[in-house]
Amino acid sequence: MEQFLDAFYKTFIYEDRYLYFLEGLKYTLIIALFSCILGLIFGILTSVIRDYHKQTNKLAILSKICDIYVYIIRGTPTLLQLMILYYVVFKTSTISPIIVGILTFGINSGAYTSEIFRAGFDGIDKGQREACKTLGLNYLKTMKHVIFPQALTKIFPALGNEIITLVKETSIAGYVGIVELIKASDIISSRTYDYFFPLIVSALVYLLLTYLLSKIMKLMERKLNHAI
């Protein structure tokens, strides 16, 4: 018992080490939040461009570029993408690793998100687009007012999953020197030679985060469904 308390003391209290966790949590949250926003923007743009091409045969080159983007991102490990961005693309720049992290996870999530949206758009009865066409609505108006809102309700659970995955995936940001939650716990373990508390606490924090997220998504889902 005494050993247990000692480990607890060394992990959190001594030298105010809990601050490391808080700092780590802060970066985890920052990266997760901004890369999620970026991922949604990339995902929606990519899926709409590909859908526009599918419906109208226009924007062929741009659509092909989107295809390649999705193919490459889905075909390579996220860690590799992070390292390439950090050690190759931004090697000589003084850009903050946090930004590199946000960019990596945003670009990565965008590819997956775009596939989720694509499935959503494809899942809408094509009669809905035909009705819009006979009412004289162009592609963008049809997408904005009819297809997108309906697709969003259908894909919401999948989108929630993607966001939760993204939050957990930010844990590899430590590889490029970002002190996020896991890296923070790693630093403390290396000082105390105790792994139990740092790792368990990290796990609990992630669980709490994803629990809250899924609650929020559920609430939003119910709101969306209520409208329909």
Place this chain on the structure above:
Amino acid sequence: MLFKIKSLSKKFGKTYVLKNINLEIENDEKIVIIGPSGSGKSTFLRCLSTLEETTSGEIFFQDIKLNSKNTKKIQGKIGMVFQNFQLFDNLTVLENITLAPVLNKIMSKEEAYKQARIYLKQIHLDKKENEYPNDLSGGQKQRVAIIRTLMMNPEVILFDEPTSALDPEMINEVLALIMEVSKKNITMIVVTHELNFAYDFATRVLFMDKGRIVEDGDKEQIFHHPKTDRLQQFLDNIK
């Protein structure tokens, strides 16, 4: 002249669904198209509404050739009512009806709401304006869909089997509305299997079979004095 159709053919894969159709349709005609399943009735309507591209031949609408370049010119002028209603589930009844005229700047939002409420009152659905399509019965949905099309002030409305997806007891309320609309100065083309309705409604009847227009005449001729055995057989079969 409203429509002029020259040598229209349409094929899906290797199968011709429409074969060399030539037809002229005047303003204000009330046309019913009858014929067996797979005779090309719906495809014909879909070609007129530009939802399907033609394989060969030409369709002129008020002297405008229908093709992908001219879609803006005919915007909203060729209305269509679908078998499965195709109301927008994410929008309320009122929003469904006013979406297109407002977005296409045919009316202001206030004008559109005012007009929509007049129509909704006429079809006794004024209390449902804030409900979503999923709260309506099939007959109510189809009547809202017809109003939605009317709101665009179309020159012609195409009805693709408007009552086929309905429970029997809801068919009449929809047919009654179509009859009501027919008093307006709008050309209407209806694909239907409701022969009693067709007889009351039509000024002209087309009988299609295997992708061709086999007979074209007034209702007396088509229903009482068919010229071809095929039409006689069709009428005998569904009576």
